[in-house]
């Protein structure tokens with residue numbers, strides 16, 4: 001059957017019968033399903049294209065991210081090159097080492113001396129010389145701390161911790177030093193030969209960082225142990241000067257300088273490549289852009305129920321996901337190529353030395369794996385805000401991991417020989433994570449194609465051509481003395497494909513079982529049910545057990561009986577039939593008092609060409625019932641039949657005949673009003689000429705023709721509502737469900753919408769929910785009042801007013817209420833006083849006593865003398881009105897606090 005035929009059927013029931021007979025002709029069905037799928041897929045692709053085109057700036061930014069990253073890498077490389085250049089010491093500073101630095105701590109001693117005997121002329125001369133030469137004060141900066149036993153000095157230093165910068169044991173013998181652990185050995189400065197004198201000294205420097213806070217050594221230049229060298233130079237010079245002076249020689253000076261060793265060029269960092277070292281870190285970002293875009297867009301469509309809207313219009317999940325897959329694939333290819341082109345523009349070795357298909361494969365496979373990850377994560381999230389939070393978390397955690405994994409040798413360590421089992425376990429777990437495989441494959445390529453540090457040559461070497469042979473070759477090498485044997489890059493890429501496949505399966509599974517993803521959630525074992533493979537269960541049981549009170553006048557009970565009889569007589573539902581439908585929202589996995597019985601065992605027959613209004617307080621269960629009928633949620637019990645199709649079995653068929661105006665507008669801000677109608681019309685299988693004709697007509701009817709080509713993002717709330725009403729009527733649906741369609745509309749547009757709804761009624765079944773009693777009164781053929789999930793009463797507006805209202809009301813304005821009250825009881829004995837306040841009296845009178853109203857009207861309207869003339873004189877003004885639906889509603893629901901919109 002062609003799409004046009006489907007829509008243009010003069011009698012829709014004929015179509016239904018035909019489509020039933022199709023069930024035997026499986027090949028026709030497959031063709032029908034395929035052409036429908038293809039149509040939906042193309043529509044989704046068109047929608048995606050239009051949305052991305054309308055968000056051109058952000059789309060271009062997303063595609064341009066690789067260029068930004070590459071330029072950033074070029075800048076980083078330049079900074080690195082500059083830093084490496086500046087590290088090379090061309091003019092090393094000269095550090096003078098013959099001056100003892102003076103310590104500046106409170107009461108600190110720069111050179112503390114421990115004599116091995118009593119002070120003599122030699123020690124006095126030498127110490128004064130050292131002090132003078134170094135601009136230090138003898139007795140304060142240069143000071144004898146202990147005498148005789150050198151252990152005394154050790155004890156002193158331990159006791160007065162952190163007070164002496166440099167200590168020196170000055171052995172002026174003859175004396176035998178005792179063996180002790182600090183001085184590490186025994187020495188004898190007495191000597192056997194008295195023809196020469198041995199002068200020995202031992203230097204100790206306080207070098208602990210904490211304790212040297214107040215010491216000059218804190219700022220000592222690096223090349224040598226500055227204070228100890230300076231002390232040595234000074235003491236050598238002093239001792240030498242002492243003996244030279246003794247022998248009448250001129251003054252003698254020892255000069256000792258230290259210089260940094262000139263850093264030779266090309267040592268460690270020369271040739272350093274930021275791409276090799278950190279490429280896997282930075283190139284991780286562009287594929288993540290695809291991840292973020294897809295995740296946020298898919299979750300946005302979920303949050304604003306756009307996907308539900310499409311499902312309600314008949315779009316299957318396959319077309320939806322496949323279109324997102326193709327969009328993601330196109331995005332991945334664009335971003336990958338953009339990355340390669342940017343890399344080539346920036347002259348990166350990696351891109352110059354690696355075959356294009358390999359590098360394209362690497363980035364595209366990684367992007368695809370991340371795309372599936374976005375699909376998977378989207379099944380768990382409900383709001384765009386949560387999607388962005390999740391995206392940032394994934395990027396941040398990913399970057400931290402990439403930071404470590406961008407050093408390929410860390411990854412290679414996992415493949416070292418004889419690694420313990422727990423390392424193999426970690427390696428296997430990491431291999432399930434696409435960025436790990438990306439880093440590994442990237443590192444494999446960069447290690448050859450980009451300039452890299454050669455472990456064997458101990459220097460950076462420039463990149464070489466990475467060949468197809470390298471691609472399939474196992475990588476052997478050594479890191480930190482351990483040999484490794486790493487699987488070839490091709491294996492890593494195949495693992496990436498495996499990652500993508502595995503994540504795709506998980507995404508598919510969770511899309512089915514997570515509630516709120518596709519409307520009705522499937523059971524966790526859905527793939528083992530026959531229904532999943534298109535096998536339908538046997539139809540609804542005919543024997544329905546209803547407790548019937550035979551003489552009951554209750555219309556709700558009559559409705560139940562009617563439904564029972566129709567089912568027993570096998571009469572197909574030409575409109576909507578509710579058969580004991582039930583919905584419980586469970587708070588826990590076990591039955592509890594907290595469970596909400598939102599829809600309670602409803603039976604209802606809504607014949608063709610009837611508009612039934614559901615009235616009910618907030619939380620009565622109206623939207624829940626509508627969500628069940630439109631397949632957004634599943635019922636807990638019972639079923640419903642729409643145009644002969646069962647909601648539990650034939651939702652796809654039902655969606656072909658259904659038009660829905662949901663409670664909340666399901667619209668894309670980036671599409672125009674006309675594009676929405678075209679989208680929904682095409683989803684329902686209409687031809688383009690038919691849609692354009694109908695769209696114009698419908699837009700005119702809801703007063704939106706002038707805004708037909710305006711973006712919905714610019715619409716007011718009322719305009720969006722009108723568009724939603726228009727959408728519900730596109731594609732000639734046989735059943736239309738309108739959930740509070742006129743909320744937010746101004747009075748003029750509301751009346752226009754009412755007219756449109758009246759027209760929609762022709763030849764269709766309509767269910768309307770509203771809080772406007774006037775709307776219900778004007779539009780309904782029948783009204784059904786729901787209280788706490790159960791049908792409380794049902795009937796025409798007039799019937800309900802008669803049944804639950806007071807019939808008529810008479811309002812009287814008088815200056816003497818007491819007397820009027822008394823007299824009125826004589827004219828209208830059946831009247832009941834409803835209210836009396838100030839000068840106003842409100843009386844209620846039942847329809848059956850309409851005669852009494854006639855008497856009263858006659859009395860008030862004639863000037864002729866009357867026995868109750870007095871009453872006429874007492875009444876200043878009066879009015880007669882019918883009982884309002886609002887009163888009926890109040891009485892039935894008993895919830896006067898309900899939100900009522902009284903127009």
Ligand SMILES: Nc1ncnc2c1ncn2[C@@H]1O[C@H](COP(=O)(O)OP(=O)(O)OP(=O)(O)O)[C@@H](O)[C@H]1O
Pocket residue numbers: 585596598616617618619620621622623624625
């Ligand atoms: N997804 C859900 N989970 C749990 N409870 C729910 C859920 N959806 C609805 N309910 C509960 O079911 C009851 C019926 O809600 P429903 O939205 O159908 O009321 P309604 O008649 O449409 O109200 P309103 O007039 O405010 O739109 C309410 O108590 C509501 O809290």
